Structure formats: C-alpha cells, structure tokens
Amino acid sequence: MNAAVTDIRQGTATPAPTFIEFQDASITYGRGARAVQALAPTSLKIGEGEFVALVGPSGCGKSTILKMVGELLAPSTGHVFVAGREIGATPIRIGMAYQNPTLLPWLNIRDNVMLPLKIVPPFRQGYRAKRKTEYRDRVEALLDQVGLGGFGDKFPWQLSGGMMQRANLCRALIHDPDLLLLDEPFGALDQFTREELWAIMQDLWLSKKLTVLLVTHDLKEAAYLADRICVMSARPGRILDDSPVAIARPRTIDMTFEPDFVALNQRLRAMIVGARGGTGIVSHPPKPV
Numbered sequence: 001m002n003a004a005v006t007d008i009r010q011g012t013a014t015p016a017p018t019f020i021e022f023q024d025a026s027i028t029y030g031r032g033a034r035a036v037q038a039l040a041p042t043s044l045k046i047g048e049g050e051f052v053a054l055v056g057p058s059g060c061g062k063s064t065i066l067k068m069v070g071e072l073l074a075p076s077t078g079h080v081f082v083a084g085r086e087i088g089a090t091p092i093r094i095g096m097a098y099q100n101p102t103l104l105p106w107l108n109i110r111d112n113v114m115l116p117l118k119i120v121p122p123f124r125q126g127y128r129a130k131r132k133t134e135y136r137d138r139v140e141a142l143l144d145q146v147g148l149g150g151f152g153d154k155f156p157w158q159l160s161g162g163m164m165q166r167a168n169l170c171r172a173l174i175h176d177p178d179l180l181l182l183d184e185p186f187g188a189l190d191q192f193t194r195e196e197l198w199a200i201m202q203d204l205w206l207s208k209k210l211t212v213l214l215v216t217h218d219l220k221e222a223a224y225l226a227d228r229i230c231v232m233s234a235r236p237g238r239i240l241d242d243s244p245v246a247i248a249r250p251r252t253i254d255m256t257f258e259p260d261f262v263a264l265n266q267r268l269r270a271m272i273v274g275a276r277g278g279t280g281i282v283s284h285p286p287k288p289v
C-alpha cells in the first residue's frame with residue numbers, strides 16, 4: 001500500500017507510505033425505501049503526514065468520509081484502511097475538531113485541553129500522577145504555541161470565538177494523535193480570525209507532521225492549508241478531481257493574492273459549480289425603488 005506522495009514541505013519527492021486508503025468504499029444511510037446513498041464507491045489514498053482537503057457541494061458526503069476514517073461509520077460496501085488496518089481493528093489515536101468548539105463550560109481552558117489525557121490510553125494510566133506536572137507543562141506548551149499562553153485559567157465564556165477554536169485545536173492535538181480530522185473548524189469565524197487560525201494550523205502541522213483530513217467549503221482555506229485537494233461530486237459523492245497544491249510552504253496570506261493561487265481557486269470553483277449543476281451566475285432580483 002504505497003502511494004507516491006510528494007513531500008512538498010521539503011521540496012523533495014519522498015514517497016510517503018499510505019496512511020488512509022478507501023477501496024471502493026460506499027455509504028448508504030437507512031434501508032429500503034428510505035435508503036440514501038451518500039457516498040458512491042470511492043477509492044482514495046492519503047500518505048502519512050499529508051494534509052488533504054475535501055471540498056464539494058453541500059450534502060455530497062464530505063463529513064461522511066470523515067466519520068468513516070474516524071471509525072464512527074463502517075462502509076456499506078468496500079473497505080477502509082487507516083494506518084494499515086481495516087477500520088474496526090485496533091484503534092489509532094485520532095484528534096477531531098468541528099465548527100462548534102464544544103469546550104466544557106465548567107472546566108477552565110487548561111482542564112478542557114487536558115481532557116483527552118484523562119481518557120485516551122496510554123496517557124490515562126499516568127493521569128493522576130502527572131496532571132499537575134508533566135501533563136500541565138504539556139498543555140501550557142501547546143497553549144503557548146497557538147498564542148494562548150497565560151489563558152489556561154480562563155473559562156470558555158471568557159474567550160473570543162477565535163480563542164475558543166485555538167483551545168479546541170489544542171484539545172484535538174494534546175494526545176499526539178496519528179490523525180487529525182477537521183470538519184469546517186474555522187467556518188464560524190470572521191475572515192481575519194480565520195486567516196490567523198490558518199497560520200496557526202499550518203505551524204502546528206509543520207511542527208507535528210501528522211496526517212490531516214480537512215472538510216471545508218472555503219476553497220482559499222483548502223488551498224492555503226492542504227497538500228492535496230479532492231473535489232467531490234454532488235450526492236452520491238464521488239471524487240471528481242484529486243490534485244496537489246504546488247505552492248511552497250510556509251504559505252502566507254499574501255501568497256493567496258498571487259496568480260497561481262488565484263488560478264487554483266478559480267479552477268476549484270468552476271469544478272464545484274459544475275458538480276452542483278449550476279452556471280455559477282447568480283441573478284439578483286431588481287432592487288426595490
């Protein structure tokens with residue numbers, strides 16, 4: 001199971017071993033007359049340490065793919081392998097972050113971020129002994145890395161939306177997951193905060209080199225963050241296009257205004273407009289006089 005994945009962080013062409021593989025995997029929700037095929041048989045390989053974005057029309061099955069990789073859903077047909085094992089076998093460590101940060105309101109930020117260390121093996125075995133020393137230092141270091149140093153004692157309601165989402169990313173990463181699943185994690189933030197979070201996310205990924213699967217509607221976000229972008233068709237979702245993002249890292253907001261980046265966005269947009277069956281032209285009703 002070796003994918004020829006180019007590591008563009010170093011500008012080298014090192015083949016990365018396959019980390020996620022879909023072999024004709026499909027999902028049908030419900031049964032009989034109520035059956036809905038959400039995902040057509042889909043094959044996809046993602047290399048270890050790659051950052052891949054999934055984009056496509058609403059309802060095409062992007063979140064469904066994340067749920068399959070996260071072992072929340074088994075394929076109706078076909079197979080899904082993560083870290084060389086068919087899902088359902090020995091679990092790997094997974095971090096997840098969704099649009100809603102879901103921080104627990106009665107815990108401060110430090111304890112929210114520490115939560116996976118209390119739950120996930122092997123960390124949970126040492127939790128009582130290490131929570132005030134090693135684990136606390138670990139949380140503080142990660143909070144520092146995302147610009148939340150000194151905020152560990154605050155409660156979620158004392159933080160802005162962008163700060164909560166930073167804390168949410170820390171919680172998703174504190175247990176050194178092998179895989180990070182992101183479902184529109186920055187979707188609810190204003191444009192400027194979102195752009196700050198892209199830079200933080202990129203730094204985290206460059207320092208940790210973990211495999212990331214990102215679902216997003218924001219094509220600029222996909223192109224800023226990902227090594228590869230998979231464009232999906234309308235339901236039942238299929239992968240229409242799977243292309244590398246040949247833009248050097250670290251990426252910056254200024255780079256998003258350069259011709260290569262703009263051309264990539266236009267190409268993705270045209271594909272998604274086509275996948276939705278539209279022309280992309282929005283006709284506005286006349287303004288009332």
Ligand SMILES: Nc1ncnc2c1ncn2[C@@H]1O[C@H](COP(=O)(O)OP(=O)(O)OP(=O)(O)O)[C@@H](O)[C@H]1O
Nearest residue numbers: 029030036038057058059060061062063064065235
């Ligand atoms: N539990 C379920 N039961 C029945 N149908 C479902 C279920 N979950 C999702 N679906 C349907 O499967 C399709 C794919 O859903 P999914 O959430 O994966 O799409 P998506 O691409 O992530 O959508 P969006 O971009 O709007 O978040 C949709 O038509 C959805 O209504």
